[in-house]
Amino acid sequence: MDGTPRLRSAFPATPQTTRRTGQARSGSPGIQRPSERLPDIPIVTPSIRTSLPDEPLIPEHVIDAPSQRLYAFTLYCALFAWKVYDFNMLNDTEEQSLWLFMKWIAIDGTFLFGLPNFRIPWLEWSSATMTLLFLGHAVLDGMMMFRIGIPIAAAFGAVNRSVWGAYELAVNEHKVNPKNIEFNESLILGRQIIHILPEGSAVLNPERDSFCIDGMSRMEARLPITINSTNPIAMDLLRVDLETQANETVHISKSQIKTMHREASRLISYSDKINEPKTLYYPVKKPGLYVLAKVIDESNLEVARKRMAHTVVVPCPKANVLPASSDRCRGELSSVDIEVTGTPPMRVKYRKMVNQQPMDATFESIQPEDFVSPLASVDRQSAVTVPAKVDTAWARPQKVRVPLSESLATSGKWVYSISEVQDGFGNTVTYTDRDHDAQERQGSKSSHLHQVISVHERPTINLRGCTPQNPLKVAKGQAEQLPVQFGSTGRGEIADTPYHIEYMFSRQKDVSASGEHTTAAQQKRETVKSSRQKPLIQEAGLYTITGVSTDFCRGDVLEPASCLLTNPPEPKLSIRQEEIFDKCAGSPIGLRVDLDLLGTPPFDVHYQIHRSNERAHQDYHEHVNGLRGQMELTPAQAGEYVYIFKSVSDAVYKNRPLDMKLKQSVKPAASAKLINKDPRKVSCIDDSASFDVALQGEGPFSIEYEIVHNGKRNKFTREKISENMIKIETDSLRDGGEYTLALVSVTDRMGCKEFLKDEAKIQVRHQKPKVGFGHIEGKRRVDMLEGNKVQLPLRLAGEGPWSISYLDQTGKTHSLKVHQPNDRLTVEQEGVYKLTDVMDAYCPGQVDEPAKQFEVSWIPRPELRISQADIARQDGNKFIKNEVCEGEEDAVEVLFKGASPFFAQYTLSSKLDHGTVAPRDKELRAAVNVASMRMDTSQAGTYDYTFKELKDNNYNPDPRRFTPVTVQQKVNARPSVAFANPGKTYSYCSVESDGEEVIPIILHGAPPFNVEVEIKHHGTARPETVSLTDIQSLKHELRIPHSRLHLGKSAVSLRRVSDSRGCSRLLDSTTPRVMIAVHDAPTISPLENHADFCVGDRINFALSGVAPFNVFYEFEGAHRKATATGTTFRRLAEKPGTFTVTGVQDSASQCKASTSLVRHIHGMPSVRVSQGRDSYVDIHEGGEVEILFEFGGVPPFEFTYTRSSNTDKSGKHHRKGVVLDMRHEVSDEYSMRVRAHEEGTYEVVAIRDRYCSYAKPGVNVNWKEAQRKLGY
Structure with missing residues (x-):
């Protein structure tokens, strides 16, 4: 039960995230009864120690939690002390205030938002709390760093007055709270309390709670009986059975009542006094309607009983989910029934979770049809009780079945679980995770509190790549996979599940003329283990898929759904041969073979060629796209040949064996051809070219060839060649251009001359390759930025790619391969680069002497110098500038060298005489070679201007190439002068004409000082000026004789001050000044016209003169002195006595005026009732x-x-x-x-x-x- 009070009619609180007990509550829903003693909850020690996510980041066994909190608080105090230090050292510049404000915003934010990450106990605040703390610190940082006034004194004063009251000075000169005197509770003490004793009474269940019994965790119900002003010795309860309506009297004996008193005495609300009401609890174990029938007190008299509604104890409500199928298909209805048992009308709260997405729902007013109950008609605030009736049929537990039927539109895991059930009296049973876990362990033995439904996708099927118009061709006797494609109503196919396929099959001879099934069709069913497996088919005919299903759901058949399987005829080959004869010798040189084929094109004919006296053979394949083909078999060498046809294949059948042979004795004609000839052979000028020639036939051979160039033909002959491979080499090719080497004829041993057509081209280069540097802007010289790369132009002649060699500025040789005739050489160092060698794709070349070298130079970097004007001295790269006064204009000239415009980055660091300023980065821009930099003289101190970076139009800043330059200047503070007590009024009595007024002043700067003072007398138009010179100290006394002052007030002002550094300050009229006043003696007079006062009254006097006043008075024989800051003197009469004022003195003249004003203070009256005590009397x-x-x-x-x-x-x-x-x-x-x-x-x-x-x-x-x- 949570800590939030609820009405009896309210529903129970939302279940918390912690594990609940799941027991029925015997009291009113949502009502706490602090008077009932609850049993102690046993401490369960976990068996496994786990690391909880809320443990501190630093384990407590390393540093305990209190120490961690102490360290965090110490760090916070240190940061706050640092913040106070920055506040005290703060200067008045906006830049410093803004910088410190941003600094402390960052530090406070890091500390506050980083602290929860340590998870220190008691310091784990919510995000909203941390945000409010951060905003509070941000406001405090802004008020401190921008010096916004904080009315601390006024705030503490207001808090002090609101908590302790506004204290006033009393006649004894100490502060007292007027309320403690005016409202003195001790003046009136005591009370007389008279109580008339009432008659005794007893009532059953006065709060009209509801009760239930479940026979397991709640074995009994404790009925409250409240007694008032009586001590019963016997009680009778009347019980009416809910099922049979039989009456039963339950007698409660005296000993049982004593036990009930003893148990109730443990409660805080229990009182031992007989007149105090007290509540006793009587346990009952049977359901029924209970009425307090009789109560007998100690005098054997019957105690009055308050008639209230009957108290009903019913069986606790319960609910369970009726078992149903746990596997459904998408689109079906859930069809889940919840059976609720209890006293109607009932209420069930359940949770539906679809794929881990929860949704809570509630069924209200669950009751049988035509059911009438008083619970449905009474006020909701008293719904747990009913009017007095004998008929209890409405209170009997009823079983009601609640159907849950909704479309299962989403596949996945659906869970229906009961969270809570409540009967008509408000008795509530909450089912926890532990109850649901018990169902999982016990299975069907316990009530079902939840139902898990697995919703499956429906499968789909169709064929791919096979239709009656595009049949599936399969070889006879071989099986083929039916090309099915699986899918589902969801995304993609259903993985890892078997499919049950139903299809219709008609043999090819039974298919109708229109391509449809006939009555002879067969219905078949086949199961595959997964979507990757396909059913196998072998027999020719028409296959049509009629259905598909998984283990859970039946699916849909998509088009195309029919496939025609055919068995084409096997391939066959027949051949015809014809010999091929040489025209010169008439001998056979080969065979011409005609191929006649049957089957499914294309065909592949595999044959072998065997030569006599050779063990090896050669395999060949002849590809024929149609049903006829022709091939010529012409071996290159003479001999006996056997042609064996091994197999034939078509589009369906592979490697069908053949047994066909052809024999022939071959004597081929002589021939020659060039070996490995290039389509266009390139040769360098003055080089020769060679070619390999292969000869075939019966040797010895003689060969004729010719070389053709520029329209000229030169013939050459080689005879008596007995080898089959020779090399032909040309003479030196001295002219550039194209040469042609052509084979003319070859003659064999028989003298048969064969003409040849083979030839090769030779491309001879016209010139040698050449390399040289090109020009950049007409020169072989270039200036570049230091560190940049430059591309030197190359000029190459020949055919790429080229390989060149060159020397760098250090003399080291480098090699480079380029592909373009106008390529570039990339370098990044200054110096002279020289080309040494070149070779193109074919030939070595030469370097162009006039263009063989190129010079690279660097552009100078920018430089910065400080003008020597107004420079007091120089210390290396540090320039000390002449000192100036605060606020004076000053500048320094900066000289540049390089390519304009110039950009100089410098840091302004200052060490102020008062306060601190963060370093600032600034930039100096110059369009020409000279720029003026303005010096900062706004505050006194030492300023360092350090140039860190320099940039011109060519170079970006490079710290490695620039030496910092510093300009230092000291700014002297202007002298200042002020009165030691500004705004003070110096007063004296008008009778004291002798003497002089001494006014102290304070100076700042370098002595000696010169000061100008102005004296303005009251009533005069022109002030008087006094000059003070050669003041050697920082403190000085300004003396003004009384004889130079007039009656009234004179204003003394400081106008100008200068010091030894030559700095001066002119003070304006707003500078604080002092006044010298000449006054008469003060007076005092009473404001009341009576002399008698009471304790707590205020005694008031009017004062005339110049405040503050000193008032002298006597009280109770003691002489006292009081100070009054205004024109009224008031004291609080704290206690009785005589108050006499003897004199008064003001601050203007210090003259004391004597007087005698007497006031009498009387004590307050008092009264005591019943001797000042609270007297209680019962009558x-x-x-x-x-x-x-x-x-x-x-x-x-x-x-x-x-x-x-x-x-x-x-x-x-x-x-x-x-x-x-x-x-x-x-x-x-x-x-x-x-x-x-x-x-x-x-x-x-x-x-x-x-x-x-x-x-x-x-x-x-x-x-x-x-x-x-x-x-x-």
């Missing part, structure tokens, strides 16, 4: 009590007392009751007795004697013929 109806009033003060006394209602049964608490009566009495004596017989609390609210009166706060009394009127 019966008709009795009376005597009340004693005792007075203190000066008679006669007049007082007012009230009778108010008692705040509890005995009036023991000092809480205000309702005032029932108010009476007024007068007494000339110091005591008085009054009789009373009515119940209530009697107390005095106002008292008055001869001089003074007092009333309690909040009471308004108008005294007759009174000297003062009380109204608080």
